[in-house]
Amino acid sequence: MVSFYDFLLFIPSLAISLAIIVPLTGVLVRFRANYNPKGLQLDAEGGAEPHTGPVIHSYFGMMLRVYRIEGWPGLYKGLMPTLLSSAVITVFILFFLDAPPRHGAYKAPTAGIIGTLAYSVGMMLISLPTAIITYRSITTPHKLAYFNIVQSIRILLTPTERARPWILYLTPGLLAAEVIHIAIVVLVLGPLHRFLLPSLGTPNVSIEDISFLKLSLYIVVVVLCAAFLTPLEVIATRLAIQRNHASPEFNSVSQEVDGDTEETMEFAGVEEDVIGLRSEGDPYLGLVDCAQRIIAEEGYVALYRAWWLTLLGGILSAFA
Structure with missing residues (x-):
């Protein structure tokens, strides 16, 4: 049974983790979300014009750009939805799975491959709406109040999404990408980790217990998997930052011509967008x-940002 003392100990650990993870994750999301077409685009009159959006070639270049334009508040965009989602998942784990996190991390229960797959997909489905809101709060050019x-919600979600929240799960391709990643x-x-490196991550393991041949093989596997992941x-x-709009046929992809957009305030004092977003x-x-x-x-390089x-x-x- 989870004690109140265990829960209190986890609070400062969560706070420290968020203080570090939120800026790093925010930079990563913006770097991967930045739309930077390499060719010419057509203007309203059909003439060719070069892309004028920001061109960022590295993760740390994006970090410097965020700090230069929006400062520390920009680096901590997405803090509140991250905090809320972390709190909800933590409470779910503590009180429903009866497994207190240790050292600020929670490991999926050992239940075989199928059980672990089902557990991972289930946790993804629980956290997907908050992940979408977090990604959008990071990439939006609008200033969001913390409280x-x-x-x-009115800024981040379209009227269609607010009226039918389940449509977030129907965002084209998003569930498929997440499930393939988990698989x-x-x-x-x-x-392969259990087969090649069964002793790593266990206490009292010395350097002599590690097979460097198996470790090398596992690293090769990790490199190959990273090429897909x-x-x-x-x-x-x-896909997560691509908002869903209504249409007469209730197709989440088609865009509503009228009535599905709202006027919102830009980030105060900012004259240029941190990233470019696709129309x-x-x-x-x-x-x-x-x-x-x-x-x-x-x-192809855009698919391997921050690889x-x-x-x-x-x-x-x-x-681990």
Whole structure:
């Protein structure tokens, strides 16, 4: 049974984690969401004009741009939805799964491959709406109040999404990208980790107990998986910030011509957008369409933005 003392100890750990993770995650989301077409675009009169949006080539370049334009408040955009979602998931884990987190982390229960897959998909479904809201709060050019939840929701969600919240799950391609990502981690990385490195992550393991041949093989597997996981993460980011609008046929992709947009206030004192966003009038139609358009419009490199973070996470998982 989870004690009140355990719960109190977790609060400062969560606060420290958010203070570090929120800015790093915000920069990552903006870097991957930034729309930077490589070719010419057509203006209102059909003439060709070069893309005038921000061009950022690195993760740390994006970090400096965010700080230069919006300062510390910009780096902490997305704090409140991250805090709320972390609190809800933590309470769910503590009181319904009866498993207190240790050292600020929670590990999925050992229940075999199928059980772990089902658990991971279930947790993804629970957290998906808050993840969408978090990504949009990070990428929006509008200033969001920390404690005015109603106003923030009106800015981040369309009237269609507010009237039918379940439409967030129907965002074209998003669920597919998330499920494929989970499947690669659970069905490929998980079993190979247990097969090649069963002793890593357990106490009292000395350097002599580690097979460097197996460790090298696992790192090769991580590199190969990162080649698939990174594009999925970029695609999921693009799809999550793509807002759903209504149409007479109730197609979540088609855009409503009238009545599905609202006037909102831009970030105070900012004369330029931190990132460029793709027009909502020409949305991605799904996972494959998103990948094809990113390649055609921005090049393969755009699918591998911050690939080293995905790779680093996979390598560190070997010691988890």
